[in-house]
Amino acid sequence: MDTITKTTVDTSKDSFPLNGTDYIEFYVANAKQSSFYYQMAFGYSLVAYRGPETGCFDTVSYVLQQDKIRLVLTSALTPDHEVAKHVLKHGDGVKVLALWVDDANYSYNKAIERGAESVKGLETLTDDNGEVKIASIKTYGETIHTFVERSNYNGAFMPGFEAREGIAPAKSVGLKYVDHCVGNVELGDMNKWVKFYQDVMGFKLLITFDDKDISTKYTALMSKVVSNGNGYVKFPINEPAKGLKKSQIEEYIDFYGGAGVQHIAIATDDIIFTVDQLRKNGIDFLYVPDDYYDTVTDRVGAIDEDLEELKRLNILIDRDEEGYLLQIFTKPVQDRPTVFYEIIQRKGAKSFGKGNFKALFEAIEREQERRGTL
Numbered sequence: 001m002d003t004i005t006k007t008t009v010d011t012s013k014d015s016f017p018l019n020g021t022d023y024i025e026f027y028v029a030n031a032k033q034s035s036f037y038y039q040m041a042f043g044y045s046l047v048a049y050r051g052p053e054t055g056c057f058d059t060v061s062y063v064l065q066q067d068k069i070r071l072v073l074t075s076a077l078t079p080d081h082e083v084a085k086h087v088l089k090h091g092d093g094v095k096v097l098a099l100w101v102d103d104a105n106y107s108y109n110k111a112i113e114r115g116a117e118s119v120k121g122l123e124t125l126t127d128d129n130g131e132v133k134i135a136s137i138k139t140y141g142e143t144i145h146t147f148v149e150r151s152n153y154n155g156a157f158m159p160g161f162e163a164r165e166g167i168a169p170a171k172s173v174g175l176k177y178v179d180h181c182v183g184n185v186e187l188g189d190m191n192k193w194v195k196f197y198q199d200v201m202g203f204k205l206l207i208t209f210d211d212k213d214i215s216t217k218y219t220a221l222m223s224k225v226v227s228n229g230n231g232y233v234k235f236p237i238n239e240p241a242k243g244l245k246k247s248q249i250e251e252y253i254d255f256y257g258g259a260g261v262q263h264i265a266i267a268t269d270d271i272i273f274t275v276d277q278l279r280k281n282g283i284d285f286l287y288v289p290d291d292y293y294d295t296v297t298d299r300v301g302a303i304d305e306d307l308e309e310l311k312r313l314n315i316l317i318d319r320d321e322e323g324y325l326l327q328i329f330t331k332p333v334q335d336r337p338t339v340f341y342e343i344i345q346r347k348g349a350k351s352f353g354k355g356n357f358k359a360l361f362e363a364i365e366r367e368q369e370r371r372g373t374l
């Protein structure tokens with residue numbers, strides 16, 4: 001028996017147990033201002049901080065929280081720092097998709113044993129509030145996964161950070177948890193990364209979309225969705241497909257400088273409230289023409305929500321065998337047309353809104369056209 005990967009965690013049913021997303025870390029040009037945006041526009045609370053005042057002299061990080069979602073925004077204080085170089089190349093973007101585990105040593109060693117590339121081996125961080133164990137592996141592009149074990153910690157975030165409150169009490173917009181995180185990879189790489197999640201982390205292939213499912217008159221993409229054992233972690237992986245014009249995935253890869261996180265879908269229990277608040281706070285969403293609502297009920301049948309309200313807020317609807325879902329997509333949240341958010345409310349449906357792909361991709365193409373990148 002391999003003693004390195006010995007664990008007290010029950011791995012009899014799931015060889016790679018994950019409790020969910022622990023945090024998502026962005027490397028950004030100006031973490032102070034980004035944290036203000038996430039507090040004021042998206043309703044997050046500032047909960048922790050690390051920087052020169054806490055003994056960290058080369059980077060600053062702000063930790064934001066809303067219900068189960070935790071974002072970390074990090075900027076460099078020196079031009080030659082790895083964070084500064086990342087931002088120079090990619091613009092603001094997601095560096096870490098951190099996964100919450102019960103045994104970080106087990107997760108890391110198991111991943112390495114199954115072929116993952118290491119970023120950093122196990123570290124045990126301690127302070128007066130206990131200890132956190134972390135270890136990291138590479139995924140697509142320059143993105144990484146950090147395994148976080150925090151069962152023996154009761155501080156604000158992690159050792160090295162101090163608890164900190166925002167300048168004003170946050171007004172939650174009802175964001176609950178991370179539903180899925182989507183990666184864009186280069187042409188021909190989708191299957192490689194699907195296989196990585198299957199082989200290394202024991203994920204299952206949930207759904208395949210080919211270019212016939214996801215194409216408009218001009219552009220196309222292909223997508224496969226992988227999910228971990230308990231379904232708490234879902235990663236759709238997109239690659240561009242051949243079309244008459246430039247795919248939105250190619251546009252992303254051009255601007256991001258390679259593969260990376262395309263969008264983060266966040267769940268809400270009340271999408272009408274959430275989107276109404278976000279719009280009042282100034283968040284910009286992709287626009288789908290009003291005639292979408294003329295025929296949508298023919299496709300999705302009866303729904304609990306007032307269709308006029310959904311139309312007013314431009315929220316999209318789709319149905320699968322298990323129920324329906326409501327969703328909407330923001331425009332990119334930084335100057336480069338890269339990372340954006342999806343807000344999703346699931347009412348039984350476990351799928352991803354296939355019925356909306358066409359309307360959605362046409363909306364993205366209109367944006368590409370305005371940027372001159374179609």
Ligand code: FE2
Pocket residue numbers: 180182263265342352
């Ligand atoms: Fe999505």
